[in-house]
Structures are given as structure tokens and as C-alpha cells.
Amino acid sequence: MTEVSPEQVTFKIQRYNPEGGSPPHLQEFTVPASKGMTVLDGLIYIKENLDSTLAFRTSCRMAICGSCGMLINNYPHLACHTQIEELKSNTLTIKSLPNMPIIKDLVADLTPLFDNHKLVKPYIIRQDSGEMENPTAEFTQPPQELNTFLQFAYCIKCGICVSACPTSASDELFLGPQALAQCYRYCADGRDEGQLERFPVVDTDHGAWRCHLAGACSEACPKGLDPALAIQLLKRQLASQAFGLRKKQAPSTVASPPTETEPKVPFPEFTAKSSK
Amino acid sequence: MWRTRLHFLFLFAGVAIAVLLGIHMVTLHLDAILGFFGVNAADPTGWLSMIGRASQGVWASLYIALLAFVLYHALYGLRGVILEVTTSVRTERVITRVFIGVGILAFIWGSYVPVALLSS
Numbered sequence: 001m002t003e004v005s006p007e008q009v010t011f012k013i014q015r016y017n018p019e020g021g022s023p024p025h026l027q028e029f030t031v032p033a034s035k036g037m038t039v040l041d042g043l044i045y046i047k048e049n050l051d052s053t054l055a056f057r058t059s060c061r062m063a064i065c066g067s068c069g070m071l072i073n074n075y076p077h078l079a080c081h082t083q084i085e086e087l088k089s090n091t092l093t094i095k096s097l098p099n100m101p102i103i104k105d106l107v108a109d110l111t112p113l114f115d116n117h118k119l120v121k122p123y124i125i126r127q128d129s130g131e132m133e134n135p136t137a138e139f140t141q142p143p144q145e146l147n148t149f150l151q152f153a154y155c156i157k158c159g160i161c162v163s164a165c166p167t168s169a170s171d172e173l174f175l176g177p178q179a180l181a182q183c184y185r186y187c188a189d190g191r192d193e194g195q196l197e198r199f200p201v202v203d204t205d206h207g208a209w210r211c212h213l214a215g216a217c218s219e220a221c222p223k224g225l226d227p228a229l230a231i232q233l234l235k236r237q238l239a240s241q242a243f244g245l246r247k248k249q250a251p252s253t254v255a256s257p258p259t260e261t262e263p264k265v266p267f268p269e270f271t272a273k274s275s276k
Numbered sequence: 277m278w279r280t281r282l283h284f285l286f287l288f289a290g291v292a293i294a295v296l297l298g299i300h301m302v303t304l305h306l307d308a309i310l311g312f313f314g315v316n317a318a319d320p321t322g323w324l325s326m327i328g329r330a331s332q333g334v335w336a337s338l339y340i341a342l343l344a345f346v347l348y349h350a351l352y353g354l355r356g357v358i359l360e361v362t363t364s365v366r367t368e369r370v371i372t373r374v375f376i377g378v379g380i381l382a383f384i385w386g387s388y389v390p391v392a393l394l395s396s
Contacts (some may be wrong), residue, residue: 167360170360170361171359171360171361172363173363174360199277203277203278203279203280204279205279205356205359205368206359207279209279209280209283210356210360238277238280239280239284241277241280242277242278242280242281242284243281243284
């Protein structure tokens, strides 16, 4: 087996230290890259071998946790989900996610994202408080209904959709694609009765109607979700509610307890525990 | 839910403008096309013709409706653009009130002539 000689890749990384007082600037590092190496691998190499003061977030390294969102060659990506090879460039410019304040170097402040996420009450809201506080069983949900919002339940809250959104860039108060998509995800859930609590949050000057349907969020989402679609479906729900066209549907009920059945084939004697 | 209703009114106003402006354009500026269909309007852009149309209830209503839809569509759209770059809720409230005031004043000013001609 022949060993492939590593290719040299230049990482131009945004450095910013709020305690230093200087504005964000780019610093260059040369990293030996090999086939299959991700941008996150390069950053870890820099931190371990070249500059231990470099700050960036990382955790799972497999596009599940959503920690390592950053602007790579002017496009928001997860660093762990982006191979250096696929960027087709020997020079990478890496900055923190736009549309969010910078904490340090590549660490963006995701507080506005989570604040907006909390505003839309991203949890099941029901009127039967007794069942919610002391649940007796799960709520039923047919697969067809689950399919109407399942993809939006895969959101990892990485903030990439918000950083790609042109409306979030110009409107600081805009709720953003992440929160609006999550609003739809719960409003479309048949187990939920919280639409009337969420609609006033998104029916504002900086809510669902501010979305211009640029579609940048859907293009950038590393999990392949379509937040732009969720916002359009949310707009449809809002319009139905505003013009009295919404069908009143009772929320799904608690699942009935499983009925006891006799096994079709009796257990063999040698596996069945003897009561003697 | 009134912002949803306002937004739909904004969309409806856009369609209404296309229809009403279409009627205006065909009647006044595309008289050659009307002539093709056998409708011969004599000097539709002349002063007397305009005064004559404005004195008729149907035409006056059409122009007043067009004025209302254009003002609403334009001011609501412009307000949206300005609100997008405004971060203060108080400033937004002021902008909204100014736009409502400007819209009402412009509507009164623009609809004065047809209303005066109708009542004369």
C-alpha cells in the first residue's frame, strides 16, 4: 500500500478576541490535508499543533450535534460535514456564522437563535393538563400525520439556516427560519393544541410574513430539511385561522392499553420457567 | 391575526391594481386596440373627455378604488421595507402612524377632484 503525500491547504481563519479590542481579522495556517479530511479535522490539527488559542465549537464530528456551524468559503456549513476535497480549493476562508454576534474566533453567539426558538413554544401543548402532568399512556399518531412534519423534527439547531437567510441579515428582529419551521412542526402535530398560543408570536411584522421565500435556508441546511417549505405551510395555517377556514380537529387521544393476547405458539417446555 | 389579514389585503390590492390599471390603460392609452374591436373612443386623453369620465359615478368609483389600492399597496410595502431595517419597536410604531396619516391625507387629496365633480 502506497502512502499518499499530504497536500498543503491554507486555512484563513477569522480571529477575534473581544478582550483584545481589535476588530476581526484573518490569520493564515498551513495544514497538511489528505483524502477524506474534513474542515473540522483541519481546525483540530491547527489547535493541537499550531495555535492552541484558536476557539471553535465541536462535539460529535458526525453532523448530529450542530455545534460546528461556520462560514466556509463564504457559505455556511458544518465543519465536520464538509470535506476539504469537495471545496476544490487549496485556500479555505473560515469565519464565524454571519447574522449572529461573535463570542470569540469561530464561536458565534447562538443566544438569539435559542431565544426565538423558545418564543414559539417548541413543545406539545394540550388542554388536558391532568394527562400532561400524570401521563397514563402515549398519544396516538397515524404515520400519515407524522409524515407531514417529520423532516422538521430532525432540526439540530445549528443556526446555519439563520446565517444563510437574507431576511435575518437585514432584519434583526426576524424570528428566522429555524423558529418558524419549529412553529410549524408543532402546529402540524395532531397531538398538539397550542396553535392559538403560537400564532400571535409568528403573526407579527417580524414573523412568518416577513419571509421572502429566498430559499437559502433550505439550500444550506446540513440535514436536508426544507425550512422554507415549513414557513409556507405555516403561512397557510395562519391564513386559514385568520379567515376562519381552519377545520377544528380534536387532538389525538391517549392510546388504549395493549390487550393481553395468548402466544400463538406455546413456549417449548425447556425454555418456559417451571412454577414448581 | 390582523397582520395576516393586512398581508392578504396587500396581495389583493396588487391584483386589483393590475385589473383597474388595465382598464385605465386600455381605455385611455390603447384606443387603437379598442378601435380594432369596434369601440371608437373620441380623443380619450383630452381634457373634456377626462372631466366627462370623472363626472360619471362608475369611472369616479374606479379611480377612487385604484387610488386606495395603490396607496395601500405602496405604503404597506414601503413600511415593510423600512421595518425590516428598524430595530426599535417604538420607531416602528411611529413609522406605522406616519404612514397611516400620509395615506389618509393622500387619499383625501387624490379623491377630492372626482368627488367634487360628482357632487357638482
